[in-house]
Amino acid sequence: MEGPHFLGETVNHAVIDPRDRRTVLAAVRAGHLGPTVMRSTDLGKTWKEAAKPPAFPKAPEGEAGESVHHVFWLTPGHARNPGRWYAGTSPQALFQSDDAGVTWQGVAGFNEHPMRDKWINKGEEGPPDGATLHSINVDPFDPRHLVIGMSMGGVFESRDEGKSWKPLNRGVEANFLPDPEAEYGHDPHCVRVSAAAPGVVYQQNHCGIYRLDRKADRWTRIGDNMPKAVGDIGFPMVLHPRDPNTLWVFPMDGTTVWPRVPIGGKPAAFRSRDAGNSWKRLDQGLPKGQGWFTVKRQSMMADALDPVGLYFGTTGGEVWASFDEGDNWHCVVQHLPEIYAVETALVA
Template identity: 35%
Template structure:
């Protein structure tokens, strides 16, 4: 473990791993909201900034954050006159960035309002994936936590870069086997309890909060949904709904790098509340594909706690032992034993949107 990157409302905070823990190092883009970061094995870092009135910006470092250069952002074409399409065609936020480890230069960006973009030159230029943008169901996508729909999860098959699985809020789960030239709506068994009863199993309106594919068994797919935790054993074609206590609501998912049946979730009280159940923080872990969940509380606040962990606010490193978690109230925790015990890293960071381990 060398570095942890925190994407926060007031900059990109860099933590260094030493003395058995995590320690503050520096802040990049201080004062600016950073929505998400990405890194590759050669030391490139990417940071997406969401500057509100001044728009979305994207920066790349070639030297692990020592210097940065602004690069292109994904851009939508001009919206045609279409009364059936209620969504905007203007970039509002880069919600996820994924580096393809097998194709040099290739990145995928999931955005609000629901566009998927690809770059083959390390982010110097971007192309909208027209095939997904053109599926008829997209006009029925709608916003979950934001007013517009968004793509927050892009999972690249570990053996096949042409095999992609995408999570949309609210628009369900989509798969491509040809690099994005065509897409199939999947996710039989996902259930949207907030919809009328006759629409709850409609795959095209599911509010997937986060989707993660196991790196060693791509058939194992984990989803934290608005109203449940779901697991798939057939590559997201079908899902089984699980019932973790004390709540199935949450945003974040982390999956063990070598054990597809082990995953972590951060439950909360849903809808208008969005704080820990009984104001007591916990992380749920399953070691058996969701048959049982263990509430991990040691080192986490158990009273007067209002922390919420966003979709990308929980990460596990390549060992499967070290986890880091950041919250909306600026708390950061670290575990080096698979989440059994947590230690506080900071209690006074800005609100944290995403966390990531960096080489």
């Protein structure tokens, strides 16, 4: 434990660059700086603001422009593109840096797409903190392939490094939309591209847990196999780094009231070893009752060790860890502020 860094300011995401194991970028919303990206090249010992943070171009005089409310998600580029990073913001837009986060430019293929206003439901009321572009995935098997998620928008992909985009939502339920087969307008909570097998993608959605095999090109609701008393609503989605059929979720109460807490105040993760055909409850060591916290979409992560370590942070300021792929849990940190994100990295 080190810190605190940016005391009293919102840090939506903080990520270590796996390519050099020293550079850290943090998405910070500070009272005096506003929405920005902070950089460290010494594992957080010192920080400096990006010289040119993510921002929309200035609108022509007399026209209404857009402004970044906050930077929400950060993703390092492919190993073949050292120095490249991606950032997602609220309102939903995509930005790119090619100098390790010093300067940022909008990804014109998305931000200037003629369908963007419709894709992001521009002008419609969104979540209290604003709808976000999140879950930026760089396909480990193809650096040109990008997959993103958007609240109030859905999942979208590019096959040409962001120059062109298309929706990727076939098969996903959207019970809040007039058209159940709508091409866009969905609400993914977290989307992950597998590093263990090409063409395998998972998502935790407002309407369940899904798996996509690109051979079929249609999402399958694997959350239907979760225990009916638990359901398949939650926010984080975690994938095994070497097994495309193993994944973890952290469900919450998804009833009509949507209290966003563990079902019955009894927190548990669930693991599948067979691509979602069956699930096992993992609650050993977690509170047996009165556990009324939420695990946000960026707040659960796996490491790359063997066995895989799992970590999640709560809105109650606790960090929990499992060193045996979820079979046993240990509280490793207490009394922090609300936790927005947890990330892992090997730095030795």
